[in-house]
Amino acid sequence: MEDSPPDAILSIEDAFYEARMFKAFGADQYPQSVRIADRFELLDRIGKGSYGTVFLAQDHQLGRKVAVKVMPLGDLQVAEREGKLLAELNHPHVVRIHDYGAKDDYRYLVLELLEGPTLGEWCQGKSPRAIVQRYLEAGEGLEAAHRQGLVHRDFKPGNVRLDGEGRAVVLDFGLARHLDSLHGEVGSPEQVYGTYAYLPPEALRGQRVGEQGDQFSFCVSLWEALSGRNPFALEGRELETRFRAIQEPPQGATRIPRRLRPVLRRGLAPLPGDRWPTMTLLLEALRETQESRRWPWGVGILGLSLILGWAGFHSLQNPPGQLPRGSDAFSKTDEAVLALNTALSQQDADAVTRALRAGSVSARAARLEGYFARLAAQSAVQLEATGEYESAVYAWSITISLSRSARAADTAPVAAVADAAASASTAATSLAAGAGSASIAAETSASAAAAAVDFTLLETSQANLARLTNRL
């Protein structure tokens, strides 16, 4: 398709600026407004992109505001076919096309007006969960287009806007091509379409961009929204350096929630064949990370019971051998319990780990090992239930080592610590049943068995370990 130079001013834009000037000067013998198809009065310019200019317009026939995008004519047959396909693409997360046509030196698309911010603007300061939620919506828009055989080819945070109900809607299908029209299209880097920072390597090479190309751009955008930086950020626009950067692993992973990293990394693979086979599968994987991050209702109850239990604990007389309340170690344990509770309610596995680390040190000093071991075991169960296996293993190891020293110091009720060891053992079995990695399961089970020896749960633990060993 041969587009005119992007900065060429179309006759309709010219007429709009002229009419605006006549109006400003009160020259009412001249046209004061411009209409497209006798119906859409151009009111204001919303913005100009590389392929056209978007206007706010009044639809005098249906009495509503719309957005009108005017572009150079290009290949009218292709434009006609694509206009039709897009008009048929009736999906809540894809901008609606009300009308399209051509006149003189331009063609136009009449679009649903989206008055919300762009997705890039909206994501500023939002939580990862909220960001992923909006991106899932935008992804559903792309998915619907792919089902219809259309690729977007220019997906980026600026090409998604929020509608009146706060839903993400994909726009600017100006570069969208029907897959059939792309077969055999091999270009050169000079023919690179789309927006540089979000383009897949195949587009930088000027090759055919299919569904997996949209997937790559989607993952770059989401990565950027979550980490605050483009995964392949580079100064300048040199194609060669950009191309090399894109072959490297994405940067800034530490700021991406751990569960999302493998999902996005796959979407960012340099070779299209190594990415997710379809947008649908990518979205499913993303949805799973959202679901498993949702901590069970039990967490709230657990949090409450931590606080209540701790308050009750305070009201007890200090057992013999324990440091008096008010001691530094005691209040540090106290702080760790509160931090643990907050971290659990905020679903923050890293903060849970930090609170456990701080709490285990001070619990030992205050000789509260048995009590803290029980909290650590409860935390481990929650962490494991949400798929935070590494943190769960850490919580179990704290449970076990505190259980041991509680037993040695003989300051805690044996039953409570035995409970913790039994939970560790059960958790090892469920990890072995498939959720976690085999090595983590083996490690947890072995530690649980060691703790269980101390508390006469040897038989149960040995049985679990044997079952686990058979599976591995």
Ligand SMILES: Nc1ncnc2c1ncn2[C@@H]1O[C@H](COP(=O)(O)OP(=O)(O)OP(=O)(O)O)[C@@H](O)[C@H]1O
């Ligand atoms: N339906 C719409 N409702 C409201 N604003 C829109 C609509 N369609 C496009 N816009 C806005 O109009 C402006 C120009 O859009 P356009 O798609 O032409 O270019 P772009 O996306 O900014 O850049 P490029 O085309 O180079 O990628 C952008 O700010 C875009 O968000």
